[in-house]
Amino acid sequence: MSGLFDGPFWQYAMLFVLAATPWIELLFVVPLGVAMGLGPVCVALDVFAGNTLPVFLIVFGYDRWRASRPGTAATEGPRREGRRRTRALRIWNNYGLPGLAMAGPLLTGIHLATAIALLFNPDRKKLLFWMTLSLLLWTIALAAASYGGLEAVRHWLARA
Template identity: 25%
Template sequence: MLEQFLQELQDSNPILQFIGVMIVAMIPFIEGYFAVPVGIAIGFSAVMTIVAAIVGNWISVMVVILASDRFKQWLQGRKTSERKQEKQNKRLERGQKLFHKFGVPGVSLLGPLLIGDHLAALICIASGASKRYVIIWQTIAIVVWAVGMGILVLLGINIVKY
Protein backbone atom coordinates (compact mmCIF):
# COMPACT_ATOMS: atom_id res chain seq x y z
CA MET A 1 0.00 0.00 0.00
CA LEU A 2 2.81 2.42 0.90
CA GLU A 3 4.70 1.47 -2.25
CA GLN A 4 1.64 2.17 -4.38
CA PHE A 5 1.13 5.54 -2.65
CA LEU A 6 4.77 6.50 -3.25
CA GLN A 7 4.59 5.40 -6.90
CA GLU A 8 1.46 7.48 -7.50
CA LEU A 9 3.06 10.38 -5.67
CA GLN A 10 6.18 10.14 -7.83
CA ASP A 11 4.07 10.38 -10.98
CA SER A 12 1.96 13.32 -9.76
CA ASN A 13 2.45 17.07 -10.08
CA PRO A 14 4.80 18.95 -7.69
CA ILE A 15 1.98 20.36 -5.55
CA LEU A 16 0.65 16.87 -4.81
CA GLN A 17 4.21 15.68 -4.16
CA PHE A 18 4.66 18.49 -1.62
CA ILE A 19 1.38 17.57 0.08
CA GLY A 20 2.30 13.86 0.03
CA VAL A 21 5.64 14.47 1.75
CA MET A 22 3.83 16.68 4.29
CA ILE A 23 1.38 13.87 5.05
CA VAL A 24 4.17 11.32 5.50
CA ALA A 25 6.00 13.74 7.83
CA MET A 26 2.87 14.15 9.97
CA ILE A 27 2.85 10.48 10.96
CA PRO A 28 4.21 9.96 14.50
CA PHE A 29 7.52 8.04 14.63
CA ILE A 30 8.01 8.52 10.87
CA GLU A 31 8.10 12.31 10.97
CA GLY A 32 10.27 14.64 8.93
CA TYR A 33 13.57 12.86 9.40
CA PHE A 34 12.17 9.79 7.61
CA ALA A 35 10.06 11.66 5.05
CA VAL A 36 13.12 13.53 3.74
CA PRO A 37 15.13 10.47 2.61
CA VAL A 38 12.00 8.86 1.15
CA GLY A 39 11.08 12.00 -0.81
CA ILE A 40 14.60 12.50 -2.13
CA ALA A 41 15.01 8.79 -2.94
CA ILE A 42 11.93 8.77 -5.16
CA GLY A 43 13.18 11.77 -7.08
CA PHE A 44 11.65 14.86 -5.51
CA SER A 45 13.60 18.10 -5.28
CA ALA A 46 15.69 18.05 -2.09
CA VAL A 47 14.72 21.57 -1.07
CA MET A 48 11.02 20.96 -1.71
CA THR A 49 11.17 17.68 0.19
CA ILE A 50 12.91 19.22 3.20
CA VAL A 51 10.47 22.15 3.35
CA ALA A 52 7.45 19.85 2.99
CA ALA A 53 8.76 17.52 5.69
CA ILE A 54 9.38 20.43 8.06
CA VAL A 55 5.92 21.89 7.47
CA GLY A 56 4.12 18.55 7.87
CA ASN A 57 6.03 17.48 10.96
CA TRP A 58 5.69 20.94 12.53
CA ILE A 59 1.92 21.08 12.00
CA SER A 60 1.34 17.68 13.59
CA VAL A 61 3.57 18.44 16.59
CA MET A 62 1.87 21.82 17.11
CA VAL A 63 -1.51 20.08 17.17
CA VAL A 64 -0.18 17.79 19.91
CA ILE A 65 1.21 20.71 21.91
CA LEU A 66 -1.92 22.82 21.57
CA ALA A 67 -4.16 19.87 22.46
CA SER A 68 -2.01 18.85 25.44
CA ASP A 69 -4.39 20.43 27.99
CA ARG A 70 -7.25 18.29 26.75
CA PHE A 71 -4.98 15.24 26.76
CA LYS A 72 -4.04 15.90 30.40
CA GLN A 73 -7.71 16.28 31.36
CA TRP A 74 -8.60 13.08 29.54
CA LEU A 75 -5.72 11.19 31.17
CA GLN A 76 -6.67 12.39 34.65
CA GLY A 77 -10.35 11.58 34.12
CA ARG A 78 -9.76 8.04 32.92
CA LYS A 79 -10.52 5.18 35.25
CA THR A 80 -7.78 2.61 35.08
CA SER A 81 -6.92 -0.51 36.99
CA GLU A 82 -4.17 -0.34 39.60
CA ARG A 83 -1.85 -2.34 37.36
CA LYS A 84 -2.37 -0.03 34.39
CA GLN A 85 -2.03 3.01 36.66
CA GLU A 86 1.28 1.65 37.98
CA LYS A 87 2.54 1.08 34.42
CA GLN A 88 1.50 4.61 33.39
CA ASN A 89 3.26 6.05 36.44
CA LYS A 90 6.47 4.21 35.50
CA ARG A 91 6.31 5.61 31.95
CA LEU A 92 5.68 9.10 33.28
CA GLU A 93 8.60 8.72 35.70
CA ARG A 94 10.91 7.65 32.85
CA GLY A 95 9.77 10.59 30.76
CA GLN A 96 10.27 12.98 33.64
CA LYS A 97 13.76 11.60 34.33
CA LEU A 98 14.61 12.24 30.70
CA PHE A 99 13.17 15.73 31.00
CA HIS A 100 15.05 16.54 34.22
CA LYS A 101 18.30 15.21 32.81
CA PHE A 102 18.18 16.98 29.43
CA GLY A 103 15.51 19.69 29.73
CA VAL A 104 13.29 20.88 26.89
CA PRO A 105 16.21 21.40 24.44
CA GLY A 106 17.61 17.92 25.04
CA VAL A 107 14.28 16.11 24.94
CA SER A 108 13.28 18.00 21.79
CA LEU A 109 16.57 17.34 19.98
CA LEU A 110 16.93 13.72 21.13
CA GLY A 111 13.22 12.94 20.82
CA PRO A 112 13.29 11.70 17.22
CA LEU A 113 15.94 9.12 18.13
CA LEU A 114 14.35 7.91 21.33
CA ILE A 115 10.61 8.53 21.46
CA GLY A 116 9.51 10.68 18.50
CA ASP A 117 8.74 14.39 18.33
CA HIS A 118 5.12 14.03 19.38
CA LEU A 119 5.88 12.11 22.56
CA ALA A 120 8.83 14.37 23.33
CA ALA A 121 6.54 17.40 23.19
CA LEU A 122 4.01 15.73 25.48
CA ILE A 123 6.70 14.79 27.99
CA CYS A 124 7.97 18.36 28.09
CA ILE A 125 4.47 19.77 28.61
CA ALA A 126 3.57 17.12 31.21
CA SER A 127 6.79 17.91 33.08
CA GLY A 128 5.76 21.53 33.46
CA ALA A 129 7.52 23.33 30.62
CA SER A 130 5.70 26.26 29.02
CA LYS A 131 4.04 25.61 25.68
CA ARG A 132 5.89 28.56 24.16
CA TYR A 133 9.29 27.15 25.15
CA VAL A 134 8.36 23.68 23.89
CA ILE A 135 7.12 25.14 20.58
CA ILE A 136 10.42 27.00 20.11
CA TRP A 137 12.57 23.94 20.78
CA GLN A 138 10.37 21.54 18.84
CA THR A 139 10.57 23.88 15.85
CA ILE A 140 14.37 24.00 16.13
CA ALA A 141 14.57 20.21 16.45
CA ILE A 142 12.28 19.56 13.48
CA VAL A 143 14.30 21.91 11.25
CA VAL A 144 17.65 20.49 12.43
CA TRP A 145 16.58 16.88 11.85
CA ALA A 146 15.00 17.48 8.44
CA VAL A 147 17.90 19.59 7.13
CA GLY A 148 20.44 17.18 8.65
CA MET A 149 18.81 14.17 7.03
CA GLY A 150 18.62 16.02 3.71
CA ILE A 151 22.33 16.80 3.86
CA LEU A 152 23.22 13.20 4.73
CA VAL A 153 21.11 11.86 1.87
CA LEU A 154 22.58 14.36 -0.61
CA LEU A 155 26.10 13.39 0.51
CA GLY A 156 25.22 9.77 -0.21
CA ILE A 157 25.56 8.60 3.37
CA ASN A 158 23.48 5.48 3.92
CA ILE A 159 21.78 6.34 7.17
CA VAL A 160 19.71 3.16 7.21
CA LYS A 161 22.71 0.90 7.80
CA TYR A 162 23.73 2.84 10.91
Template identity: 25%
Template structure:
Protein backbone atom coordinates in the same frame (compact mmCIF):
# COMPACT_ATOMS: atom_id res chain seq x y z
CA UNK B 1 -1.42 18.89 -9.94
CA UNK B 2 1.72 17.23 -11.30
CA UNK B 3 3.52 14.18 -9.92
CA UNK B 4 6.09 16.21 -7.95
CA UNK B 5 3.33 18.24 -6.28
CA UNK B 6 1.52 15.03 -5.36
CA UNK B 7 4.77 13.64 -3.98
CA UNK B 8 5.35 16.77 -1.89
CA UNK B 9 1.77 16.60 -0.61
CA UNK B 10 2.42 12.99 0.40
CA UNK B 11 5.62 14.08 2.16
CA UNK B 12 3.63 16.78 4.00
CA UNK B 13 1.00 14.26 5.13
CA UNK B 14 3.56 11.64 6.14
CA UNK B 15 5.56 14.24 8.06
CA UNK B 16 2.45 14.93 10.13
CA UNK B 17 1.99 11.28 11.14
CA UNK B 18 3.54 10.36 14.51
CA UNK B 19 6.53 8.01 14.15
CA UNK B 20 6.98 8.78 10.45
CA UNK B 21 8.55 12.12 11.37
CA UNK B 22 10.20 14.54 8.98
CA UNK B 23 13.57 12.88 9.55
CA UNK B 24 12.22 9.64 8.07
CA UNK B 25 10.11 11.20 5.34
CA UNK B 26 12.81 13.53 3.97
CA UNK B 27 15.10 10.68 2.86
CA UNK B 28 12.16 8.89 1.23
CA UNK B 29 11.19 12.01 -0.72
CA UNK B 30 14.75 12.60 -1.87
CA UNK B 31 15.18 8.93 -2.81
CA UNK B 32 12.21 9.31 -5.13
CA UNK B 33 13.70 12.35 -6.82
CA UNK B 34 11.77 15.16 -5.15
CA UNK B 35 13.52 18.51 -4.77
CA UNK B 36 15.43 18.32 -1.45
CA UNK B 37 14.58 21.87 -0.35
CA UNK B 38 10.87 21.48 -1.09
CA UNK B 39 10.91 18.04 0.53
CA UNK B 40 12.35 19.45 3.77
CA UNK B 41 9.82 22.30 3.74
CA UNK B 42 6.85 19.97 3.13
CA UNK B 43 7.91 17.36 5.70
CA UNK B 44 8.84 19.94 8.32
CA UNK B 45 5.58 21.84 7.86
CA UNK B 46 3.52 18.69 8.41
CA UNK B 47 5.62 17.73 11.42
CA UNK B 48 5.50 21.23 12.96
CA UNK B 49 1.70 21.29 12.80
CA UNK B 50 1.40 18.08 14.79
CA UNK B 51 4.17 19.10 17.21
CA UNK B 52 2.12 22.22 18.01
CA UNK B 53 -1.07 20.16 18.42
CA UNK B 54 0.68 17.78 20.83
CA UNK B 55 2.42 20.64 22.69
CA UNK B 56 -0.73 22.66 23.20
CA UNK B 57 -2.88 19.59 23.79
CA UNK B 58 -0.30 17.68 25.86
CA UNK B 59 -2.02 18.06 29.21
CA UNK B 60 -5.47 17.35 27.79
CA UNK B 61 -4.18 14.29 25.91
CA UNK B 62 -2.43 12.99 29.04
CA UNK B 63 -5.54 13.53 31.21
CA UNK B 64 -7.75 11.77 28.65
CA UNK B 65 -5.38 8.77 28.46
CA UNK B 66 -5.24 8.49 32.26
CA UNK B 67 -9.05 8.70 32.63
CA UNK B 68 -9.51 6.09 29.92
CA UNK B 69 -6.97 3.70 31.47
CA UNK B 70 -8.45 4.07 34.97
CA UNK B 71 -11.99 3.46 33.67
CA UNK B 72 -10.73 0.16 32.20
CA UNK B 73 -9.20 -0.86 35.54
CA UNK B 74 -5.59 -0.36 34.42
CA UNK B 75 -2.78 1.61 36.04
CA UNK B 76 -3.13 5.33 35.38
CA UNK B 77 0.25 5.54 33.66
CA UNK B 78 0.76 3.59 30.43
CA UNK B 79 4.17 2.08 29.66
CA UNK B 80 4.58 4.53 26.74
CA UNK B 81 3.77 7.50 28.96
CA UNK B 82 6.20 6.24 31.59
CA UNK B 83 8.91 5.86 28.92
CA UNK B 84 8.27 9.39 27.65
CA UNK B 85 8.39 10.79 31.20
CA UNK B 86 11.61 8.89 31.96
CA UNK B 87 13.17 10.29 28.79
CA UNK B 88 12.17 13.81 29.84
CA UNK B 89 13.53 13.29 33.37
CA UNK B 90 16.82 12.04 31.95
CA UNK B 91 17.34 14.52 29.11
CA UNK B 92 15.24 17.61 29.92
CA UNK B 93 13.63 19.83 27.30
CA UNK B 94 16.81 20.38 25.29
CA UNK B 95 17.61 16.69 25.20
CA UNK B 96 14.03 15.91 24.22
CA UNK B 97 14.26 18.45 21.42
CA UNK B 98 17.46 16.94 20.02
CA UNK B 99 16.85 13.26 20.77
CA UNK B 100 13.04 13.16 20.61
CA UNK B 101 12.88 12.36 16.89
CA UNK B 102 14.92 9.18 17.38
CA UNK B 103 13.88 8.18 20.92
CA UNK B 104 10.11 8.59 21.12
CA UNK B 105 9.06 10.83 18.22
CA UNK B 106 8.66 14.60 18.13
CA UNK B 107 4.96 14.61 18.93
CA UNK B 108 5.35 12.41 22.02
CA UNK B 109 8.42 14.39 23.08
CA UNK B 110 6.27 17.53 22.91
CA UNK B 111 3.43 16.00 24.93
CA UNK B 112 5.81 14.62 27.58
CA UNK B 113 7.62 17.95 27.89
CA UNK B 114 4.39 19.88 28.41
CA UNK B 115 3.14 17.26 30.87
CA UNK B 116 6.40 17.79 32.80
CA UNK B 117 5.62 21.49 33.13
CA UNK B 118 7.42 23.19 30.23
CA UNK B 119 5.40 25.94 28.52
CA UNK B 120 3.80 24.79 25.24
CA UNK B 121 5.30 27.62 23.16
CA UNK B 122 8.83 26.79 24.33
CA UNK B 123 8.23 23.10 23.66
CA UNK B 124 6.82 23.71 20.17
CA UNK B 125 9.64 26.09 19.18
CA UNK B 126 12.53 23.97 20.54
CA UNK B 127 11.32 20.62 19.25
CA UNK B 128 10.34 22.08 15.86
CA UNK B 129 13.72 23.82 15.50
CA UNK B 130 15.60 20.64 16.35
CA UNK B 131 13.47 18.63 13.92
CA UNK B 132 14.18 21.14 11.12
CA UNK B 133 17.92 20.92 11.85
CA UNK B 134 17.72 17.11 11.69
CA UNK B 135 15.76 17.24 8.41
CA UNK B 136 18.15 19.75 6.80
CA UNK B 137 21.19 17.74 7.91
CA UNK B 138 19.77 14.51 6.50
CA UNK B 139 18.81 16.20 3.22
CA UNK B 140 22.25 17.81 2.93
CA UNK B 141 23.97 14.48 3.57
CA UNK B 142 21.86 12.70 0.96
CA UNK B 143 22.51 15.40 -1.63
CA UNK B 144 26.23 15.46 -0.80
CA UNK B 145 26.40 11.69 -1.26
CA UNK B 146 24.30 11.84 -4.44
CA UNK B 147 21.73 9.39 -3.06
CA UNK B 148 18.62 9.06 -5.25
CA UNK B 149 16.64 6.22 -6.77
CA UNK B 150 14.86 8.31 -9.37
CA UNK B 151 16.03 11.55 -10.89
CA UNK B 152 13.61 14.48 -10.79
CA UNK B 153 12.43 15.83 -14.08
CA UNK B 154 12.96 12.63 -16.08
CA UNK B 155 10.41 12.37 -18.85
CA UNK B 156 9.77 9.75 -21.48
CA UNK B 157 9.64 10.87 -25.10
Protein backbone atom coordinates in the same frame (compact mmCIF):
# COMPACT_ATOMS: atom_id res chain seq x y z
CA MET C 1 -2.65 10.15 -20.38
CA SER C 2 -1.67 10.99 -16.83
CA GLY C 3 -3.23 9.67 -13.69
CA LEU C 4 -5.10 11.75 -11.17
CA PHE C 5 -2.30 11.57 -8.64
CA ASP C 6 0.65 12.11 -10.97
CA GLY C 7 2.90 15.08 -10.61
CA PRO C 8 4.98 16.70 -7.92
CA PHE C 9 2.05 18.31 -6.07
CA TRP C 10 0.74 14.93 -4.98
CA GLN C 11 4.22 13.70 -4.15
CA TYR C 12 4.77 16.67 -1.85
CA ALA C 13 1.28 16.21 -0.38
CA MET C 14 2.12 12.57 0.36
CA LEU C 15 5.38 13.59 2.05
CA PHE C 16 3.52 16.19 4.15
CA VAL C 17 0.97 13.60 5.32
CA LEU C 18 3.69 11.04 6.05
CA ALA C 19 5.68 13.61 8.03
CA ALA C 20 2.60 14.55 10.05
CA THR C 21 1.85 10.92 10.85
CA PRO C 22 3.14 9.74 14.25
CA TRP C 23 5.75 6.96 14.08
CA ILE C 24 6.65 7.85 10.49
CA GLU C 25 9.43 10.30 11.23
CA LEU C 26 11.43 12.72 9.19
CA LEU C 27 14.32 10.24 9.43
CA PHE C 28 12.38 8.20 6.86
CA VAL C 29 10.44 10.85 4.95
CA VAL C 30 13.29 13.23 4.03
CA PRO C 31 15.46 10.55 2.38
CA LEU C 32 12.36 9.14 0.67
CA GLY C 33 11.51 12.50 -0.88
CA VAL C 34 15.07 13.12 -2.03
CA ALA C 35 15.29 9.57 -3.44
CA MET C 36 12.06 10.22 -5.37
CA GLY C 37 13.94 12.95 -7.22
CA LEU C 38 12.21 15.89 -5.59
CA GLY C 39 14.21 18.99 -4.75
CA PRO C 40 15.90 18.67 -1.35
CA VAL C 41 15.01 22.23 -0.30
CA CYS C 42 11.33 21.73 -1.16
CA VAL C 43 11.34 18.33 0.54
CA ALA C 44 12.90 19.87 3.65
CA LEU C 45 10.33 22.69 3.79
CA ASP C 46 7.46 20.27 3.21
CA VAL C 47 8.58 17.73 5.82
CA PHE C 48 9.39 20.47 8.33
CA ALA C 49 5.86 21.87 7.99
CA GLY C 50 4.36 18.38 8.15
CA ASN C 51 6.17 17.61 11.41
CA THR C 52 5.74 21.02 13.03
CA LEU C 53 1.97 21.26 12.61
CA PRO C 54 1.19 18.19 14.78
CA VAL C 55 3.61 19.40 17.46
CA PHE C 56 1.63 22.65 17.78
CA LEU C 57 -1.66 20.73 17.70
CA ILE C 58 -0.44 18.37 20.44
CA VAL C 59 0.63 21.25 22.70
CA PHE C 60 -2.51 23.35 22.27
CA GLY C 61 -4.78 20.29 22.29
CA TYR C 62 -3.22 19.07 25.53
CA ASP C 63 -3.81 22.42 27.21
CA ARG C 64 -7.46 22.45 26.13
CA TRP C 65 -7.94 18.83 27.21
CA ARG C 66 -6.32 19.44 30.58
CA ALA C 67 -8.39 22.57 31.22
CA SER C 68 -11.62 20.70 30.42
CA ARG C 69 -10.96 17.86 32.90
CA PRO C 70 -12.64 18.32 36.28
CA GLY C 71 -10.39 18.10 39.30
CA THR C 72 -7.10 18.88 37.56
CA ALA C 73 -4.62 21.53 38.51
CA ALA C 74 -5.75 23.61 35.55
CA THR C 75 -9.29 23.89 36.95
CA GLU C 76 -8.45 24.04 40.66
CA GLY C 77 -6.24 27.09 40.48
CA PRO C 78 -2.66 27.45 41.61
CA ARG C 79 -1.24 24.81 43.88
CA ARG C 80 1.54 25.20 46.38
CA GLU C 81 4.87 24.09 44.99
CA GLY C 82 7.38 22.35 47.24
CA ARG C 83 11.05 23.32 47.17
CA ARG C 84 12.16 20.02 45.64
CA ARG C 85 9.55 20.11 42.91
CA THR C 86 10.36 23.74 42.14
CA ARG C 87 14.07 22.95 41.87
CA ALA C 88 13.49 19.82 39.78
CA LEU C 89 11.20 21.71 37.44
CA ARG C 90 13.74 24.52 37.09
CA ILE C 91 16.47 22.01 36.16
CA TRP C 92 14.11 20.29 33.71
CA ASN C 93 13.21 23.60 32.08
CA ASN C 94 16.86 24.60 31.75
CA TYR C 95 18.44 21.33 30.59
CA GLY C 96 15.89 18.60 30.07
CA LEU C 97 13.76 20.15 27.40
CA PRO C 98 16.57 20.90 24.92
CA GLY C 99 17.97 17.40 25.36
CA LEU C 100 14.60 15.74 24.85
CA ALA C 101 13.81 17.95 21.87
CA MET C 102 17.12 17.28 20.13
CA ALA C 103 17.07 13.52 20.79
CA GLY C 104 13.33 13.15 20.22
CA PRO C 105 13.29 12.53 16.46
CA LEU C 106 15.94 9.85 16.83
CA LEU C 107 14.81 8.11 20.03
CA THR C 108 11.03 8.34 20.34
CA GLY C 109 9.77 10.43 17.47
CA ILE C 110 9.03 14.13 17.80
CA HIS C 111 5.32 13.65 18.49
CA LEU C 112 5.89 11.30 21.43
CA ALA C 113 8.75 13.48 22.68
CA THR C 114 6.34 16.43 22.73
CA ALA C 115 3.78 14.43 24.70
CA ILE C 116 6.46 13.31 27.17
CA ALA C 117 7.66 16.89 27.61
CA LEU C 118 4.10 18.02 28.36
CA LEU C 119 4.03 15.68 31.35
CA PHE C 120 6.72 17.86 32.96
CA ASN C 121 4.56 20.95 32.41
CA PRO C 122 7.25 23.15 30.81
CA ASP C 123 6.71 26.68 29.62
CA ARG C 124 4.79 26.29 26.34
CA LYS C 125 6.83 28.89 24.47
CA LYS C 126 10.07 27.11 25.41
CA LEU C 127 8.58 23.75 24.48
CA LEU C 128 7.47 24.95 21.06
CA PHE C 129 10.78 26.76 20.49
CA TRP C 130 12.93 23.71 21.27
CA MET C 131 10.76 21.24 19.37
CA THR C 132 10.67 23.54 16.33
CA LEU C 133 14.43 24.17 16.49
CA SER C 134 15.07 20.44 16.77
CA LEU C 135 12.88 19.73 13.75
CA LEU C 136 14.59 22.48 11.78
CA LEU C 137 18.11 21.21 12.54
CA TRP C 138 17.25 17.55 11.92
CA THR C 139 15.46 18.40 8.67
CA ILE C 140 18.36 20.47 7.33
CA ALA C 141 20.91 17.81 8.30
CA LEU C 142 18.87 14.98 6.79
CA ALA C 143 18.15 16.86 3.57
CA ALA C 144 21.85 17.67 3.12
CA ALA C 145 22.96 14.13 3.99
CA SER C 146 20.32 12.55 1.74
CA TYR C 147 21.17 14.76 -1.20
CA GLY C 148 24.92 14.32 -0.68
CA GLY C 149 24.56 10.57 -0.30
CA LEU C 150 22.39 10.26 -3.40
CA GLU C 151 24.85 12.33 -5.45
CA ALA C 152 27.76 10.22 -4.17
CA VAL C 153 25.97 7.02 -5.20
CA ARG C 154 25.16 8.48 -8.63
CA HIS C 155 28.79 9.53 -9.08
CA TRP C 156 30.02 6.11 -7.98
CA LEU C 157 27.60 4.33 -10.34
CA ALA C 158 28.63 6.57 -13.24
CA ARG C 159 32.27 5.58 -12.72
CA ALA C 160 31.49 1.86 -12.53
